[in-house]
Amino acid sequence: MSLQSRPPLVPFLPESAPFTAEQRAWLNGFFAGIFSGDAPAGATALSAGDAAALMPELKADAPEDDNAPWHDPSMPMAERMALAEGKALPRRLMAAMAQQDCGQCGYVCETYAAAIAAGAEPKLNLCAPGGKETLRMLKQLTESAGAAPAPAAPAAAEAKTAPAPPGTRDNPGTVTFLGRRRLNKEGSEKETFHIDLDLEGSGLDYAAGDSFGIFPANDPALVDQVIAAIHASEDFPIAGKTLRAVLTHEVCLKTPPDALFQLVSYLVGGARKETAKRLAAGEDPDGDAALLDVLAALEKFPGIRPDPEAFIECLEPLQPRLYSISSSPAATPGLLSLTVDKVRFEAFGRERRGVASTFLGAGIPEGTKLKAYIQKAHGFGLPQDPAKSVVMVGPGTGIAPFRAFLHERAATRAPGGNWLFFGHQRRETDFFYEEELAAFQAQGVLTRLDTAWSRDGAQKVYVQDRIRAAGAELWAWLNGGAHVYICGDAKRMAKDVEAALADVAAAHGGLGPHAAAAFLADLKKAGRFQADVY
Incomplete structure (x- = not known):
């Protein structure tokens, strides 16, 4: 046909x-x-x-x-x-x-x-x-x-x-927030939480390696500041809702869109108009554009009074956030866990907070019902053959899917070896799931654990350094058919880890630079090198 x-x-x-x-x-x-x-x-x-x-x-x-x-x-x-x-x-x-x-x-x-x-x-x-x-x-x-x-x-x-399948982005289910516990010990520079959610009655079904989508709400304090910055009433009606409700649940208050600066350019004159127009065109006249959020953009042009409805129309929709799932349905049916860094940093004299990480890490009480969905993994999952060994590289919250993998391998009694590379700032304060990992080692589930602590000594040590140091044994695992997984930062960590793996292939496999790169490319094509990076 x-x-x-x-x-x-x-x-x-x-x-x-x-x-x-x-x-x-x-x-x-x-x-x-x-x-x-x-x-x-x-x-x-x-x-x-x-x-x-x-x-x-x-x-x-x-x-x-x-x-x-x-x-x-x-x-x-x-x-x-x-x-x-x-x-x-x-x-x-x-x-x-x-x-x-x-x-x-x-x-x-x-x-x-x-x-x-x-x-x-x-x-x-x-x-x-x-x-x-x-x-x-x-x-x-x-x-x-x-x-x-x-x-x-x-x-x-x-x-x-047509109705979307249940448990998907367009047809989310309802889960119950069970609670949070901080994974860092006192003295850590980070705030990282283990989050537990009850899936009963949600219709959500997941596998180890999948991601969890959450529909967050903006921080109420930030919403208050934005309303004050545009000199509007929180009850201003917009499409049958209040301005406060729309700012809380429907629009993104993170990166200011070009359309917002275009609107501002119509409300100001002189040098301020020129600045707004340049920002709308993607330029950075004052060298601070990368740090602006919607509130900082408004404060850059104090005194403006945009029509609230026109202001809302300039903003982008508030998108759901995805997190790697750190639990296994085979080990804890009906329960889903996350490993979440609470994002916070200073900019323009104000503490900035991540939307979803603040929502999960501090913004909601136990028992809260949440709309959520499962994002099925695309080429990121355990080998079909449970006898295959796996090498997992996950510093920081990148450990999340590998905690899921270990629980899955333990629950299903998979005979393959499991090797984890984990790193963070300090061993005493940032060793996530230390007791669990020790138990997995005692049970023989976790074959080898290599850790890297970047702030514990005069010289910073990262997971890629541990990969190179373990090169001979790692090469033997790869030659034996092991699958390699990376989870974490895409711009730096993943690239550095891939370079380290190429170095291992060159040093212990006798491959030249081009052959080592080809070796990694072949692993990817065979589905033996998978990444969950962001």
Whole structure:
């Protein structure tokens, strides 16, 4: 059956189609793009058989796998875009995103890019790791390609009316907050919490390696300050709600959008107007743009009184936050755990706090009901063969999925070896789950534990240093078929760990630089090198 022989209706895949949610999203965006031009105002669901029959033709039209050479969040935007020059629009959109498959947007990068290019996804601000820089580039790419997202095509609109599967971003479940305990000891410079949640009645189902999506609320104190900064009443009505309610639950108060500075430029004059216009254009006239949040942006132009509704329209939606799950359903059915750093830092003489980490770490009492969902892992999970050994590298809160892995391996009596590299600032105050890890070692579940403490001595020691020091044995594990996992910071840690692994391959495998890089690339292709980075 050919695409040309089908009726001129916009097809979409129903939930019963034998594809993942991400595959359905990509295919529905594809259908919207190629059929909507001649389509009547309607849509027709493809049967599973029709969808399967179409797959060979769709794969033939899909771009070749070019290994996404721009997949390096530490690479400057200009370099990533240069690597993608001449590629199809979806590939250039992926290059702008860089951080592939973190899942925070509700897609994987490939399906998000395809949906934007097809006009099926009008929101360009969903790439949380990329932030404002990525948003600007996505706008530039879609506008220059004449593909600025239009209102959803009939297929996409029809597909969105179908109920989403339970426990997903579009159809979250309700979980109960059971409590928190601090993992750092007294004297630590950090605040990290172990969070427990009850899944009973939520409809949520997860596996070790999945992530947990939470819909947070903004800090009430910050909301008060924003309301005061625009000289408005908290009860000002906006779409049937109050200004306070909208600021608390619906809009992001973190990075100020360009549209906010554009609005400010209409309210001020002289040098202040010029500053606002330059900020709206992505410039940094005072050298502080990277530190601005919405409140700091307002305080930069004191005395303005924007219309509250116009002000709200300039802000981005408050997006859910994703956390790696640190529990195993095989070990603790009905319970889900997280390992959460409470984000806080000083800027402009004020303490800044992370939205979700403050919400979970201090903002809600035990027994609170929360809307939440499960983001299924994409290429991040334990080997299908439980006899395979695993090497896990997770400093700081990067230990979260590996705690889940260890509990899973213990509960299922997996015979494969388990090796964990963990690091933080100080052993005495920042050794997360120390007693659990010791118990796993005593039980024979945790075969080897290597730790790195960056502030305990005159010389800073990181997990990549421990990897190089253990190179001979690590190389033996890799040659024996072990799988390697990394979780944590994408811009620094993950890149440094990958370099250390390449050094191990070179030093103990007798490989040259190019061969060592090829060895790691082969591990990735085989699914033996997986990363959960952000």
